[in-house]
Amino acid sequence: MESFKWKSASYYLGKITKINTKHRKKLTNKSSSNINIQKERKEFPIQTPIDLEVPDRENIKISRIIRDTQLSWKVKELNDFKCQICGYVIYLQGKNKYCEVHHIKPLGQPHNGYDVIENMICVCPNHHAMLDYGAIKIIFEKLIMKRGHKISKEFIDYHNKDIFKA
């Protein structure tokens, strides 16, 4: 086994200086490339996001009502995916269509509506939002009705009185 021998102080100093010079050269190259990026940015400005910090995660407890999806699918099929208010049908790729189902008397607090077909209406996304926010009144007589899907007037009255607040 070879025994370790310390070299002279000047030897170590020389090594350190070499490393420092190398490192400094690297830094200089880096900063010059940064300048190039800055130049490019002037030509093609990149929008810097205002919020660069990663938002904190928050644990949220969600309680949600499990809806009878089979029932809402039935409502969609019975109405041929057509909005019962405006008659609009959204056609997707292939033969697929899109529509939404709204619970006229909403499920859950404070309305406690029922998940039954008589409380469901097939609507386009626009009318769904309008109904959710009580922006429109439902006129029973003007609804596009299909055989097999009876909407209860009781729930429509509830919407007009308690959600639309006429």
Ligand SMILES: [Zn+2]
């Ligand atoms: Zn509609």
